[in-house]
Amino acid sequence: MxxxxxxTKITPQKAVLKSIFHKAEAEYREIEEMFALLxxxxxxxxxxxxxxxxxxxxxxxxxxxxCTSSEWVQRRRESVDFWxxxxxxxxxxxxxxxxxxxxxxx
Numbered sequence: 001m002x003x004x005x006x007x008t009k010i011t012p013q014k015a016v017l018k019s020i021f022h023k024a025e026a027e028y029r030e031i032e033e034m035f036a037l038l039x040x041x042x043x044x045x046x047x048x049x050x051x052x053x054x055x056x057x058x059x060x061x062x063x064x065x066x067c068t069s070s071e072w073v074q075r076r077r078e079s080v081d082f083w084x085x086x087x088x089x090x091x092x093x094x095x096x097x098x099x100x101x102x103x104x105x106x
Contacts, residue, residue, distance in 0.1 A: 050101045
């Protein structure tokens with residue numbers, strides 16, 4: 001007796017969703033790798049979300065996609081480094097670091 005094999009048809013919508021999922025998954029792995037390289041793997045998820053765009057900027061710049069000499073970007077990086085390391089060193093608590101890292105909208 002031969003078992004019937006059901007083949008699922010991949011619709012264009014499913015293909016697009018699958019592509020988006022794979023791209024997001026690859027980006028997530030890349031960012032997590034950068035957190036690890038920076039020694040920031042143990043940061044709480046909420047803090048990682050607040051500085052995720054900064055870490056993406058680090059990745060993009062290291063890939064040579066752009067180079068910034070913006071004073072604002074440099075100050076933001078110094079601030080991120082200061083508050084993350086202050087949290088990791090136990091100088092401040094998580095909420096203080098997160099509140100300080102959040103970009104306030106005007």
